[in-house]
Each structure stands twice: as C-alpha cells, then as structure tokens.
Amino acid sequence: MERINLFRYKRPVLRFSSFLILTLALIAPVLAMRFTLDFYKRSVIDSIYASHGRIAEKYRIGRAPSLTGIIATLDSINNQLVQTSKRLQAQIDVLENHIKSFNDRMQPLHKILETLKKTDQNWIVLKQLIFGDSVRIDLYELYDPAIIRTADRLEKALLELGYKVSKNEEYDALMQFLGRRICSVSVEGRR
Structure with a gap:
C-alpha cells in the first residue's frame, strides 16, 4: 500500500x-x-x-x-x-599634377609640330625652333602658290593657342623649273 x-x-x-x-x-x-x-x-x-x-x-x-x-x-x-x-595618395596627387602641368606646357608644342608636319605639296626645312615662354620658329619652305603655306598655318595655330604672333619673311622667290616658290620665314609668338 x-x-x-x-x-x-x-x-x-x-x-x-x-x-x-x-x-x-x-x-x-x-x-x-x-x-x-x-x-x-x-x-x-x-x-x-x-x-x-x-x-x-x-x-x-x-x-x-x-x-x-x-x-x-x-x-x-x-x-x-x-x-x-595617405602618403602614397599624396605622392600620386603630386605626380598627377606634374603630369597635368607637363601636358599643359607641351600641348602647344604638339600642335606646332603637327602644323609643321611634311605634306606632299609643301616641303619645309626647319632652321630653328625655340620653345619656352615664347616660341620662335625659323624655316625654309618650298610651296605651291595655290596651297596655303605652312608658315601661314603655323601663324594661325599660334593665334589659336593665345600667342601674339609676328611674322618676318626674309625672302620669297619663284623657282622657274618647279613652278613653286621658296621662302625663308621667321614666326615668333609671345604670350
């Protein structure tokens, strides 16, 4: 129980x-x-x-x-x-600024050299090229009178880049056997 x-x-x-x-x-x-x-x-x-x-x-x-x-x-x-x-980014920024300023300084030179490129119609011989704060280009040119001269295209390019341009022609003569003209031109641009 x-x-x-x-x-x-x-x-x-x-x-x-x-x-x-x-x-x-x-x-x-x-x-x-x-x-x-x-x-x-x-x-x-x-x-x-x-x-x-x-x-x-x-x-x-x-x-x-x-x-x-x-x-x-x-x-x-x-x-x-x-x-x-942060240190590397600062160095990258310095290098980017340097490259940008270098590119900005060299852009006018690039445009000038593009203008001076040899074409089939006009032949040029570069006598002197001084590039800095101002630009001075002395050249000889053998050109067809019916086509725009390289010196005139160069003057126009310098004006587009913001330079005050003065052009001095030493001589411009006709070459009888080719039907072309030969000239010696000095182009100077100042900012």
Whole structure:
C-alpha cells in the first residue's frame, strides 16, 4: 500500500541530492556554451592562420586565442596601412599634377609640330625652333602658290593657342623649273 501523509502543514523539503542535480542542470549549459565558444574561437583562429599564415608571420600575429591582443595588433596594422595609403595618395596627387602641368606646357608644342608636319605639296626645312615662354620658329619652305603655306598655318595655330604672333619673311622667290616658290620665314609668338 501507498503511504500518504495527510498532514496539512507539511513543509516541502529539498534534499541535498536534488539540489546537486538542479545545480548541475543549470551550470551544465553554461559550461557547454563556454567550451563550445572557446573551441569555435580556436578553430577560427587556426583556419585564419592556415590560410593567411604568411601575413600572420610577417606582422607577428600568434595563434594565441587572446582576442584583445589580436584586435589591438590588427588595429595598429590597419592604422599603419591607412597612413601608408595617405602618403602614397599624396605622392600620386603630386605626380598627377606634374603630369597635368607637363601636358599643359607641351600641348602647344604638339600642335606646332603637327602644323609643321611634311605634306606632299609643301616641303619645309626647319632652321630653328625655340620653345619656352615664347616660341620662335625659323624655316625654309618650298610651296605651291595655290596651297596655303605652312608658315601661314603655323601663324594661325599660334593665334589659336593665345600667342601674339609676328611674322618676318626674309625672302620669297619663284623657282622657274618647279613652278613653286621658296621662302625663308621667321614666326615668333609671345604670350
């Protein structure tokens, strides 16, 4: 038969074994989570070290699971890389400005040389070319009178570039055997 206690004012009593079982039931998930997270952290660090071992060795990052130390090391490396990036960007900006100013200075020379290119109709011999703040070009030209002279095209190109142009012709003579003219021209442009 069952023993039933019908006493009304009975106090519930917790046995020591029940207390230990309940305590273990509450502490076991916490310990399991802690060990799981520690194992996961170690495995992630090992996989990072395995895939990026050379970088870790270069910057002296160990396999120690001290997360705060690794974060501090990575922050210092990141700051170094940011400073290096800023320094390199400043050097790139200086080089870009230099190339742009060089291109701006050489653009008139390019246009002048394009104008002086030999054509089938007109032949030129460049006697002197001085290029700086001002431009001076001395040339001999053998040209067909029906076609625009290179000296005139050069004068027009210098005017388009913003130069004040003065042109001086030393001589302009007809060559009877070719039906062409020969001239010596000096073109000077100043800004």
